Structure formats: structure tokens, C-alpha cells
Amino acid sequence: MLATAAVDTPCFIAALRxxxxxxxxxxxxxxxxxYECDALSAYRELxxxxxxxxxxxxxxxxLRLCRAHGVPVVARGAGTGxxxxxLPHCRGIVLGLARFNRILSIDADNRTATVEPGVRxxxxxEAAARYGLYYxxxxxxxxxxxVGGNVAENAGGVHCLKYGLTVHNVLxxxxxxxxxELCETGGPTxxxxxxxxxxxxxxxxxxxxxxxxxxxxxxxxxAGTQVLLAAFERVEDAGRGVAAVIxxxxxxxxxxxxxxxxxxxxxxxAHAGYPLDAAAILLCELDGYPEEIAEQLDRVQGILxxxxxxxxxxxxxxxxxxLFWAGRKAAFPAVGRIAPDYYCMDGTIPRRELARVxxxxxxxSKKHGxxxxxxxxxxxxxxxxxxxxxxxxxxxxxxxxxxxxxxLELCVAVGGTITGEHGVGVEKLKEMCxxxxxxxxxxxxxVKRAFDPEGLLxxxxxxxxxxxxxxxxxxxxxxxxxxxxxxxxx
Amino acid sequence: MSTHPATESDVPGQAAxxxxxxxxxxxxxxxxxxxxxxxxxxxxxxxxxxDIEGSRLSIGGYHGVVSxxxxxxxxxxxxxxxxxxxxxxxxxxxxxxxxxxxxxxxDATLGGTVSAGLSxxxxxxxxxxxxxxxxxxxxxxxxxxxxxxxxxMKNVAGFDLSRLLCGAFxxxxxxxxxxxxxxxxxxxxxxxxxxMGIDQAIPLMNRWAxxxxxxxxxxxxxxxxxxxxxxxxxxxxxxxxxxxxxxxxPEAGFWExxxxxxxxxxxxxxxxxxxxxxxxxxxLALPGDWLIDWGGAQRWLKTDAGAEEVRRSAAEQRGYAVLxxxxxRRGEVFPPLPDGLRVLHARLKDAFDPRRILNRGRMYGxx
Ligand SMILES: Cc1cc2nc3c(=O)[nH]c(=O)nc-3n(C[C@H](O)[C@H](O)[C@H](O)COP(=O)(O)OP(=O)(O)OC[C@H]3O[C@@H](n4cnc5c(N)ncnc54)[C@H](O)[C@@H]3O)c2cc1C
Numbered sequence: 024m025l026a027t028a029a030v031d032t033p034c035f036i037a038a039l040r041x042x043x044x045x046x047x048x049x050x051x052x053x054x055x056x057x058y059e060c061d062a063l064s065a066y067r068e069l070x071x072x073x074x075x076x077x078x079x080x081x082x083x084x085x086l087r088l089c090r091a092h093g094v095p096v097v098a099r100g101a102g103t104g105x106x107x108x109x110l111p112h113c114r115g116i117v118l119g120l121a122r123f124n125r126i127l128s129i130d131a132d133n134r135t136a137t138v139e140p141g142v143r144x145x146x147x148x149e150a151a152a153r154y155g156l157y158y159x160x161x162x163x164x165x166x167x168x169x170v171g172g173n174v175a176e177n178a179g180g181v182h183c184l185k186y187g188l189t190v191h192n193v194l195x196x197x198x199x200x201x202x203x204e205l206c207e208t209g210g211p212t213x214x215x216x217x218x219x220x221x222x223x224x225x226x227x228x229x230x231x232x233x234x235x236x237x238x239x240x241x242x243x244x245x246a247g248t249q250v251l252l253a254a255f256e257r258v259e260d261a262g263r264g265v266a267a268v269i270x271x272x273x274x275x276x277x278x279x280x281x282x283x284x285x286x287x288x289x290x291x292x293a294h295a296g297y298p299l300d301a302a303a304i305l306l307c308e309l310d311g312y313p314e315e316i317a318e319q320l321d322r323v324q325g326i327l328x329x330x331x332x333x334x335x336x337x338x339x340x341x342x343x344x345x346l347f348w349a350g351r352k353a354a355f356p357a358v359g360r361i362a363p364d365y366y367c368m369d370g371t372i373p374r375r376e377l378a379r380v381x382x383x384x385x386x387x388s389k390k391h392g393x394x395x396x397x398x399x400x401x402x403x404x405x406x407x408x409x410x411x412x413x414x415x416x417x418x419x420x421x422x423x424x425x426x427x428x429x430x431l432e433l434c435v436a437v438g439g440t441i442t443g444e445h446g447v448g449v450e451k452l453k454e455m456c457x458x459x460x461x462x463x464x465x466x467x468x469x470v471k472r473a474f475d476p477e478g479l480l481x482x483x484x485x486x487x488x489x490x491x492x493x494x495x496x497x498x499x500x501x502x503x504x505x506x507x508x509x510x511x512x513x
Numbered sequence: 514m515s516t517h518p519a520t521e522s523d524v525p526g527q528a529a530x531x532x533x534x535x536x537x538x539x540x541x542x543x544x545x546x547x548x549x550x551x552x553x554x555x556x557x558x559x560x561x562x563x564d565i566e567g568s569r570l571s572i573g574g575y576h577g578v579v580s581x582x583x584x585x586x587x588x589x590x591x592x593x594x595x596x597x598x599x600x601x602x603x604x605x606x607x608x609x610x611x612x613x614x615x616x617x618x619x620d621a622t623l624g625g626t627v628s629a630g631l632s633x634x635x636x637x638x639x640x641x642x643x644x645x646x647x648x649x650x651x652x653x654x655x656x657x658x659x660x661x662x663x664x665x666m667k668n669v670a671g672f673d674l675s676r677l678l679c680g681a682f683x684x685x686x687x688x689x690x691x692x693x694x695x696x697x698x699x700x701x702x703x704x705x706x707x708x709m710g711i712d713q714a715i716p717l718m719n720r721w722a723x724x725x726x727x728x729x730x731x732x733x734x735x736x737x738x739x740x741x742x743x744x745x746x747x748x749x750x751x752x753x754x755x756x757x758x759x760x761x762x763p764e765a766g767f768w769e770x771x772x773x774x775x776x777x778x779x780x781x782x783x784x785x786x787x788x789x790x791x792x793x794x795x796x797l798a799l800p801g802d803w804l805i806d807w808g809g810a811q812r813w814l815k816t817d818a819g820a821e822e823v824r825r826s827a828a829e830q831r832g833y834a835v836l837x838x839x840x841x842r843r844g845e846v847f848p849p850l851p852d853g854l855r856v857l858h859a860r861l862k863d864a865f866d867p868r869r870i871l872n873r874g875r876m877y878g879x880x
Contacts, residue, residue: 132719132793155723177669188667190676191644206853211831212789213636213810216847217877218685218858219643222676228668238693246725270584272607272697311725315748373585403666443667451670458670463659467671469864473857486671 029114030092036072038092039116042084058117061104062164065366065420066449068144070097070111075119076248079235083203085118086233090201095482098229100141100172103164105367106448108176108228108484115382115482118233120171126150127236135194136212137238140171147239156241157384160499161185163352171234177226179444180349181277181308184402188444190225191225192240198224198232198461201475211238223470228446229481233475245310248276250344251320253332254301258282258385259302260331262377265401268307269374273319278402279309282381284361285398285409292357295350296343298334305332305401306351326355355409362394363410370434371443374404383433384408391426393419396409405443406434447485455485456492464489515556525577529591532574533658533689540687541571541656542871546739549873552683554593554831555620557630560652560838562682563846565874572624573688579690580664584610587647592624599623603695608831611639611696615772624688632682633772634730634741637722637807639696642679650690654866663690677861684880685865685874687784699743704767709738711796711805714822718808726752731808732771734778739767771806774838778804778815784840786814786823790832797826813837824848845877 039048049055050072059067071094076082089096095115102109111117123139128147130136131154136147144165147158147412161180163169168178174196179188186192195209208220215221224231261280268275280290282303290297297304305327307365309319324335338344350357358365372380381397388395388410399407408430412423431454433440441447455464467486471478487495543550551567553559573620576593583606590599596616603609614626627649632641648662660673662668678685714733721728721740727748730741739762742749753759770776774786779785783801790797793808803815816823820836827834828848836846850858862869862880873880 039567095847130791131723131792134723135791177673177780179667183667186638187644189616190673199856200853204853204856206823206851206856210789210833211791212833213792213807214630214641216833216835217850217854217860218681219630219677219679220854222679223675226673231672243723243725266584269586272700274697302604309729311744312748312751314751315745318745318747357551371667373582373665374583375582381623400667405667426723438663440663440668440670441666442670444666444669444670462653462657463661463671466653466659466674466864470672470861473860473864501580 030080030094032071034091039072039074039085042088042163043074043076043081047075047077047081049075058099058102058111058119061102061107061109063105063107063340063448065414065448066107066110068111068113070113070115070117072503073117073119075122077122077141079199082118082199082235083205085116086201087203089479090477091114093477093479095479096233097174097481098171100169100175100235101143103168104172104448105369105445106442106450107445108448110449112482113163120169123171125180125233128445129154129241130211131156133211134241135238136239136241137236138170139236140169140234142170144168144170144173151241154241155244157244159242160189160238162401163355170239172236174237174447175227175229177444179400179403179405181279181400183278183400184278185274186242190222193221193225193237194240195238195404196221196224196234197236198234200232201477201479205235206232209238219280222347226446228448228485230471230485231480233480245276247313247316248308248310248344249316249320250306250308250347251323251326251340252297252336252347253305253307254334254462255303255305255331256301256333257331258381261305262381263333264305264327264330265377266374267330268323269291269402271322271326273323274321275307275402276310277306279306279351280304280399281351281354281396282397282402284394284396285358287355288361288396289350289354289398292360293350293353295346297350341391342349352426358396358398358409358411363413363415364410364411365455366410366427367445368406368408368430369433369442369445370439371403371405372434372437372439376437376439377401377404380406380433380437384430387426387429391422393423395426396426400443403441403443407496428454449484452487452491453495455487461489461492464492471507519547529575529577534728536570536572536575536652536687537656537658538851540652540654543568543870544654546658547868547870549870552687552872554622555595557618558617558625559622561629562875562876564842565872567873569683573622575689577621578602579594585664586695588695589690590623591690592622592688594623596621596623596626597598604698607698608695609698609710610645610693612636612642612645613639613772614642615774615849617773622843623691625692627679627688628681628683634732634768637810638729643676643829645694646679646691648692649678649688651678651686651688653686654868654871658689662692666694682876684876685871687871697727701746701749702741702743703749703751703753704730704739704741704762705756706737706739706762707759708736709733711735711803714738714805715793715795715809717866721756722792724755726755728808730768733805734776735803741768746772768774776804778813781815782839783815783817784836785838786811786816787835787837788823788827788832790827790830794830794832797830798825799823799845820844847877850877
């Protein structure tokens with residue numbers, strides 16, 4: 024990607040001020056600090072400036088200016104990303120989209136909502152509620168994260184097992200390319216002519232275009248919902264329980280797992296009524312008509328008991344159902360209270376490997392001398408090991424990163440992937456070299472160039488260069504042939 | 514639990530590897546010589562897309578299931594595998610493709626189905642073929658074998674090129690293997706029907722879709738409405754009670770006939786248009802006969818009206834029209850793209866296939 028020549032900062036900021044209202048350009052160091060990281064706070068960088076435009080024409084003007092001056096552009100929604108996707112570029116600007124926070128329309132007959140990219144995820148369901156509709160993808164960060172950020176990361180949530188990820192729930196996206204051209208891909212229809220640029224933009228981490236509006240699919244609220252909590256004495260049994268439920272032809276609305284460390288932290292924090300002596304719990308949500316739920320609850324209970332569940336409780340009312348979930352949803356902050364720092368991983372594995380991989384993670388945790396709490400989307404096989412560490416102790420961060428890296432390589436080795444929903448960002452560039460060959464990475468770069476020939480949209484994120492992979496010394500070894508033969512070995 | 518891993522001693526696997534070596538060789542030669550390749554599986558969808566000239570490259574020899582793990586809800590198969598074989602395999606385990614793939618012929622293959630991006634009557638409720646694609650292994654125009662996506666439900670590593678290849682009509686890369694998400698078969702299913710015209714059926718289908726009904730199909734041919742419900746028996750009974758007076762239809766292959774275009778409606782020499790619209794859009798004022806599918810989101814039109822008129826009428830309602838079968842196929846069968854998207858399409862084509870040898874013209878004349 025293009026190495027940008029240094030631009031004259033005061034000159035460029037003056038140029039920004041000519042195309043934007045005064046309050047939309049931030050250049051003072053103290054104010055810039057707010058934007059120096061996303062939720063992966065181990066990585067920090069100050070940008071040259073931050074802009075927070077309020078109109079599409081202003082964004083267009085900013086992009087044209089950046090293109091003319093060769094200045095990198097990092098889009099930012101709410102900054103809740105967990106892989107450093109919105110980490111500023113030291114010679115670039117951060118393009119904050121939080122002011123694009125209007126719900127443009129809700130079309131109840133066609134079950135769609137059209138929103139600006141800065142609208143918070145939860146706000147969509149809140150606005151749709153009076154039509155009996157909701158927006159299905161529900162990341163745990165949904166009170167804060169934006170729909171634009173969700174599209175850019177292809178965010179998932181607790182209900183994705185049954186209702187799909189962001190990519191399955193977005194109908195169209197309007198985006199700006201770096202030359203300021205406004206394009207729409209998809210439509211208010213179920214498909215659109217041409218290549219599926221909508222799928223390509225979803226999860227593109229701000230590398231291909233700036234999303235300026237999104238039309239999402241709305242779903243009718245289910246007639247009823249119930250949740251069951253199953254406790255296990257052994258983590259492996261819980262892992263097998265997950266596979267057994269799916270094997271029985273049941274797709275729960277959500278199927279989440281927590282291990283002992285996570286259970287205790289969540290219980291202390293949210294008082295959800297979790298069994299403190301369990302090695303693992305599963306939360307299984309079922310939805311549909313009441314009779315249908317009752318029948319499925321019976322079946323799920325039977326299946327989980329057969330896999331070794333020692334106690335199974337069905338929430339006795341709506342208040343208890345919410346409480347069961349409150350514990351799960353608060354699990355990250357709860358774990359945050361039991362250690363000075365934690366590092367959240369995000370690999371996905373085939374469900375059948377759950378028991379084995381969890382045992383292996385426990386072994387790695389011992390090896391690196393750091394505790395790991397597990398709380399994750401078990402139904403999808405999407406793991407979130409939380410590595411506990413203390414950044415103030417020498418080398419703990421490095422140890423946490425080394426442990427994380429080994430966990431992700433384990434995910435790849437059992438047939439999974441290094442990221443299920445949090446994205447690559449700056450964090451998983453190294454592991455990308457393990458998952459993809461040089462030829463695959465170079466096709467990613469070619470796709471990037473097709474959208475952004477100058478390489479100014481979020482440069483250095485998501486897709487490592489072959490040189491970078493060689494430097495990491497992590498090689499995707501394909502059929503015994505070393506990749507990047509053109510590069511010297513270190 | 515049944516798995517079908519490809520092992521070293523797997524004879525079909527060896528035959529497939531042999532077929533792959535030959536394909537790679539053919540593609541490299543075509544690339545060097547700049548020869549356009551016409552890629553085909555069972556060639557059952559030759560009627561769809563632009564007519565193209567080119568040297569035939571068949572992927573039919575590259576077939577077989579690579580792996581199938583019912584508990585993972587995913588099947589991985591080579592592109593030349595017949596859809597009917599795959600569906601039989603899934604049925605043995607009580608599973609199915611959620612997108613209810615149209616075959617348009619007994620030889621339909623997985624590669625052709627994914628490349629053409631076609632989904633059947635269950636699509637609005639069970640997702641599209643693109644929604645179900647989890648990963649691919651593909652052969653590029655330069656003769657390289659690459660992998661994107663994977664076999665797990667959630668994967669955001671790298672750009673989503675597997676879904677980009679879905680519906681690209683083989684113009685970006687040749688699909689070799691596809692991993693597809695599958696679903697458990699519903700434990701029961703009923704079809705209800707009642708006499709009804711389109712003007713009445715469209716709002717009704719959309720009103721139902723706003724509630725928590727277990728819909729899995731909704732069709733109207735201007736004479737009658739058909740709706741299918743799938744799920745647990747008790748849920749179907751409840752839903753039926755909520756839907757008012759409708760008769761239970763004799764199953765007898767109605768949905769298969771819709772999916773495969775075997776209803777009497779399709780026996781007609783006039784051009785067949787596929788019109789994609791926001792589902793609640795009222796009936797369009799175009800001459801001809803209609804079959805409304807996908808609860809209103811996909812509409813089939815038999816008409817002699819001119820292409821201009823059909824496309825304009827669809828576009829006015831924020832939809833689009835494709836000349837699906839028959840008619841004048843010398844021009845574009847897909848609607849023209851706006852300038853910005855056209856430029857991106859051309860640049861993407863160049864990124865994948867700079868010499869434009871893969872199925873050139875199958876989708877758009879210049880891609
Ligand atoms: C406590 C907590 C829980 C979480 N739980 C989940 C979860 O359950 N599931 C899940 O998937 N994620 C989860 N996340 C991660 C995060 O919330 C998601 O990735 C979310 O989608 C990010 O949205 P954002 O608005 O904060 O985006 P940001 O962090 O601001 O940006 C994310 C990326 O998107 C790009 N971007 C943002 N807006 C645009 C735009 N308009 N156009 C182009 N590119 C853009 C940025 O450049 C960046 O690369 C969690 C995070 C936290 C802190």
C-alpha cells in the first residue's frame with residue numbers, strides 16, 4: 024500500500040476547516056486523546072486530526088481532500104471495536120460518523136429500516152418496537168456500537184445462531200469511495216443485480232468505502248421466549264451438550280456457555296442466580312409459540328441431562344429470564360473487575376472440537392501462567408477466551424499476546440478461524456499470515472485496490488502485506504512449500 | 514453421526530484430483546493464450562444469463578462430497594457434485610438446504626447453483642444461497658487454487674470473497690469446492706390454499722410476514738394463494754388458526770413445481786421476466802401474466818412488453834427486472850448498473866481476471 028509522504032499539518036487542517044464547520048474539526052492534542060484507541064486499548068496512536076462531519080457532502084469533501092493530499096482516513100463509529108480497527112493513523116485523520124445518527128425511515132410493510140451509520144444498534148430495535156418488529160443482530164455492546172461499525176465488522180450477537188449475522192440482516196448499503204463517488208449496493212429488495220458488493224463491504228473494516236446509510240431487515244417479535252440454564256460438573260460435558268442439541272435438529276435462538284471463572288465473576292457482579300459450584304453453565308434460549316417452546320424445553324432438558332447436566336432450571340418468569348441474560352451480558356465487565364486488564368480473543372471452531380479446545384486452552388493458560396475465563400457463543404462455536412493480566416507488571420502484556428496467538432493458531436489447526444466477529448484490525452495481522460497463503464493475501468490486496476487504488480482507507484489494517492508476514496516469521500505452509508519465496512528468510 | 518472425510522485412499526477423491534490437475538492446465542493455457550472459457554457444470558442453466566462463445570470447460574468431473582458433519586450443520590462438496598445427490602445425502606440425516614435450490618434439470622451441480630445465485634420458494638424465510646455459503650476453494654484465471662471463508666458459521670478473517678463469488682456467474686473465479694450451511698428439516702409442514710387474486714394476496718402475505726408465523730412459502734398465481742408453514746406440529750396448528758379460513762392443499766409436489774418452473778404458468782412461449790421488488794409493492798401495471806413468489810419479493814412475468822418498459826416499471830418501485838428465459842438475449846439480460854458500480858465491477862473483474870477469460874459476457878457484456 025502507498026507510503027504517504029508527510030503533509031504539512033497546519034496547512035491540511037486549514038483546508039479541512041474550509042470545507043467543514045468549525046466545530047467539526049478537532050486538532051488540539053487533548054481533544055484528540057479521546058480518539059486515540061478503540062476498545063482494544065493496548066494500541067494507541069494520535070491522529071493528525073479528527074473530523075466529525077454531519078452531512079454526506081461534507082464527508083465527500085473531506086475524502087476528496089484526503090485523496091488530493093495523500094492523507095489516510097480511518098472511519099470510526101462508536102469505537103467499541105475489539106481489534107483496533109478504528110485505531111488512528113499517525114499521519115491520517117479519523118473520520119467520526121457519530122453525528123450521522125438519524126433513523127431515516129422505517130417501512131413496516133416491507134419490514135425494513137433505513138438508518139445513518141452512526142445510529143446505535145439498540146436504537147433500531149427500539150424504533151421498530153412499536154410495529155412489533157426488531158433488528159436481530161444484537162452484539163453485547165449494542166447500547167453503544169453503531170450500525171455502520173456493525174456492518175464494517177459483520178458483527179454478531181447472542182441470537183445469531185438462529186437469526187444470522189449482520190451480513191444476513193442487511194439489505195443495502197450506501198457508501199462513498201475515496202474519490203467521493205456515492206454508490207449503493209443491494210436495495211430494498213432481497214437481492215440486487217451484479218456482484219455481491221454488499222457481502223464484500225460487510226466485514227471490510229473500513230478498507231473499501233465509507234458507509235453513509237444502511238437498510239436493514241426487521242423481523243417480527245417471536246410469540247414467546249424462554250430460557251433454560253444447565254449446570255455441568257465438567258466443561259467437556261457442556262461442550263458435548265452443545266453439539267448434541269444441534270444434532271437433535273434444534274436451533275435455539277441462543278446457546279451460550281460460561282466456565283467457572285466467568286460464572287463466579289458474573290455472579291458477583293450481576294447476582295443472576297448462577298450455580299457457583301458448576302464447572303460450566305449453558306444458557307439456552309428457545310422462541311416460538313408457548314406450546315412449541317414447552318415441547319422443545321423438554322427435549323433440550325433431556326438431551327443436556329444425558330450429556331451430564333447436573334441441574335437444569337427454566338426461568339420461572341420474564342424477570343428471571345432477564346436476570347439469567349443479565350449475567351451473561353455483563354460477563355465482560357464482570358471479568359474486568361477480577362483482574363486489572365483482560366484481553367478478549369475471538370476464534371471460531373467446529374462445535375465438535377469445543378471440549379478438546381477448551382481443555383487445550385486450560386493447558387495453555389497454565390503454560391503461560393495467566394488465568395483465562397471463557398464466556399462465549401457456544402452454538403456457533405465462537406470462542407471468547409478472556410485472558411486476565413496486569414499491564415503494569417513487566418512482560419504480562421507480551422505473555423497475554425503470546426497466549427492469545429497460540430489460542431488462535433489452535434483454532435485454525437482444528438479447522439476454524441482466527442476471528443468470528445471482532446475482525447482482524449491491527450490485532451490479528453500476524454495470525455492472518457497463518458490462515459491465508461501469499462496468493463490469497465495478494466488477491467485481498469487486489470480487491471482493496473479495486474476500491475481504493477491509493478490505499479488511503481484504513482491503511483495497514485485487516486490484511487497484512489507479504490513483507491509483514493515474512494517479518495512476523497509466521498508462515499502459512501501450504502503443501503510443504505514455503506510462501507513468499509521471493510523474500511529473504513530471517 | 515456420519516462423516517465422509519476425503520482420505521488418501523479415497524478413489525473418487527483421486528479421480529477428482531486428476532480432474533483438477535487437468536483443469537488447472539486448461540486454465541493456464543487459456544490464460545496465456547487469452548482464450549475465453551465457457552465454464553459449465555451440468556449446463557442446466559444455459560438459458561440464464563448472456564449467451565456466450567468460448568471454449569467449454571466442464572467442472573462435472575470434479576465431484577464428490579469432501580466432508581459432511583450433520584452436527585456442524587455444514588456440508589463441503591466439490592463443485593461438480595450433483596445437487597440431487599447432495600440433497601439425498603442431507604435427507605438421510607434429516608437435513609436440507611435452507612434456500613431450497615432450483616435445479617432446472619437433473620444434472621444441476623453445486624458449482625452452477627452457487628454461481629447462478631438462485632434460491633427457491635423458501636428463500637425469504639430460510640435465507641438465500643449466498644446466505645448459506647460459508648467458504649469456497651476456487652481456481653483463479655491465473656491457475657492458482659485459493660481458499661476463502663471456511664466451514665464454521667462465523668468467520669470475518671479477510672474480505673468475504675466466498676459470498677462475492679456466489680451469483681458472479683463464474684466471471685471472477687472457477688468454484689472448486691463449496692462449504693454450505695444446512696438446516697434441520699422441519700418436523701412437519703402443511704400447505705394452505707384459497708381462491709384469491711394478486712391484489713388481495715400481496716397485502717395479505719405481507720401482513721402475515723409481520724407476525725410470528727412459521728411461514729416457509731407464499732405464492733399467488735392470480736387465481737389462488739398458497740402458503741406453506743413449517744415447524745413443530747402444534748405451532749402449525751396455532752398458526753393455521755390465526756390465519757383464517759384456508760383449505761389444506763394436497764402436497765403433491767406444488768412447491769417443487771414452483772421451484773422448477775413446472776407449473777402451467779411457465780408453459781408459455783413469451784419471454785419470462787424475473788422481477789425483484791420490495792415485497793409489499795402493489796401489483797405493477799404491466800401487461801402479461803404474473804406468478805407472485807417469495808411473499809411478493811420475487812415476481813415472475815410472462816409478457817411481450819418491451820424490455821425498456823419492464824425495467825422502468827420495476828425501477829420505479831425501487832426494484833429491478835432480469836430477462837430470465839427466452840426473449841431477445843443479444844442485449845444485456847441484467848439491468849444496467851449505475852456508473853459508480855459499473856466502474857467497481859470492471860475493476861473487480863480486473864483484480865480477479867485481468868485477461869477476461871472467465872465466462873466473459875455471461876453476466877454483463879464487458880465482464
Ligand atoms: C463490551 C463489548 C462487547 C462486545 N460484544 C460484541 C458482540 O457480542 N459481537 C460482536 O460482533 N462484537 C462485539 N463487540 C465489538 C464491537 O462492539 C463491534 O465490532 C461493533 O460492530 C463495533 O462498532 P463501532 O460503532 O464501535 O465501530 P468502531 O469500533 O468505531 O469501528 C469498527 C471498524 O469499523 C470501521 N467503521 C466504522 N464505521 C464505519 C463506516 N460508517 N464506514 C466504514 N467503516 C466504518 C472502523 O474503521 C473500524 O475498522 C463488543 C465490544 C465490547 C467493548
